[in-house]
Amino acid sequence: MKLKKKIPLIDQHDKFGFWGGKFGGSFIPETLKNPVEDLTKEFQKLRKNKKFIKQRDYYFKNYIGSPTSFVKLKILSNYLGGAQIWAKVVSEANGGAHKIYNATVHALICKAMGKKYIVGDTGAGYAGKMLSMAAKKFGLKCKIFMGAKDMKRQKPNCDAMRKNGAEIVPVYSGSQTLVDAVSECMRYWVSNCDNTHMCVGSTVGPNIFVKICGWSTSQISRELKVQIKKEFKKIPKKIKLINCVGGGSSAYGFWSEFIDYDKKHIELVGVEAGGPKKSKLHAAPLSRNAKIGVLHGAASYVCQNNEGQIQETESISAGLDYPGVSPIHCFLKDTKRARYTFATDEEALNAYQMVTKFERLNPSLEPSHAFAEAIKIAPKLSKDTIIIVNSCGDAKKDRDILKERLGKKR
């Protein structure tokens, strides 16, 4: 299994859609075969279409607000000693998280295909919120599937979705979290694929959805590359790009431009959700060595039992609380290009407190997992090491959880 250079990772799959011969694919019911093929052809066409690219760039700039800033966390770096810690503040994007890139592109594709309805899944509520925003912007009718447990813990985002005119469909099956929301959304699409477009909220699902999402979020690393060159004159010798990984859309977007570099030069570090310290449950299939399995139309490392039943997960962060992970991250793990680890709920909360104490930054619980790793390794690293954390979401949505766990209102 080997990575190819100069070819975007999203395109390094075989004719059946597998990365490294075993991750990804399209394990879909027959009914979806045709809509998925249509979407694949349409996307193939659109990504080569100059007008479409121009349109995308226009909305990325004027609607999403690219580029998001790249800042040094001076006080935090000084406090910890060792490496310099920087942040790419993707949470500045319209709506407060990276999910807006994928949502905007899906809305544009939906319009190009002449469909009037768009549906999507959501965990933390950001994918749903952004899709509802994009749907409103482009005049599409929108339905969001969300686990009932997540609706309770991420209420601010639910309010936002409703305000944008989207219908939220609560999902009561299974663990009532993201995994069930994705299943229910796919079921809805099976029944309505003739007039409805489906947006998968991360780089997961059947092959084409991994590609569209990765293609959308890769804007983050295109911006970052320019910003690094501008800030340091050239690309520094030791860089670590740290990103949280749930499905893996922000991590892929953050890394895509840097995959061809040697890992000693630019190390890619993915941080999964380790769950509560004392719990056996987690949402870390990569770093805690889950077996390969098929979930939601793709083969990837999946938290599951010996029989192939999908395991319940647990994490304080709804956005990372997912038993599977993107096939492209499995590929990056097996080719050893990226390193994957996890942070527990407690470590993420501590990181959140430390970052917000020292810096004018309010990372949500998802990127707080990435900050936890940065805080852990920075003191051991040399001063010329540049750690960059993707602060991919804003903590407004976590208001209630933070209040409950940390006491005071923030």
Place this chain on the structure above:
Amino acid sequence: MNSSLISQTFKKTKKENRPALLTYTVAGDNTKKKSLEILKSISKYIDICELGFPHNTPIADGGQIQTSAYRAIKNGIKINDVFSIASQFKKSKKDKPVILMGYYNMIYQYNENKFIDKCKKSKIDGLIVVDLPYPENKPFAIKCKKKGINFVQLISPTTSRDRLKKIIKDSHDMVYYISMLSTTGGKLKVAPKKILERYHKIKSLNKNKNIVIGFGITEKTIKSLKKADGLVVGSAICREITNSIKKRQNAVINVTSIVKKLKNKIKN
């Protein structure tokens, strides 16, 4: 391959000038024993039984079958229990074809070859894998055929003509036509006449293939589709099991009574 039990069954029902009646139940719903009792009891009225191996993230199943699957899993049903239910059933009803139906991850975790061997040992006649579409399923389908197990291809209203031809050509003794865009257990939202129209177009590609129709078939709709080679009823049966449990009634009796009614509607 000698004429399979599935082929023989369709020959018989055609002679009787009626469609074959296929039922779907989830293995182990709501217990291992009950589910075997249900199978044995309904076998008088049905021609082929589809037995689902329960999965907890079934992306193409509606509420009724999900409920049955969760119930079976909660009661501790393992994949080997599914095989043992099937093989016990086959011991007493040798001439009833059994088709196992489920999702690919369970086969993948069990190991494809081991799974097929176990099917063979349990006298399983066919397999339906919901999320392993054509042409990705070709290698697996070939392995099944080698062991004398029918791999049942699915086709749906969205299947293009080009694909249809290829799928029919590579299919074994039975093909499953999904009546409409829906998960299992949806309300029949397409007129039966329209479904049969599409069905006959597919039949015309190869008259010798046995094509059954499933999804949305209940006591109310079954009669209108009796021109098909076979009809599958699943969710309506799962619903009956759920209701029986709720009302503390005997699921075996209630399900049997529904199946008997279904059979009467398509008898000539």
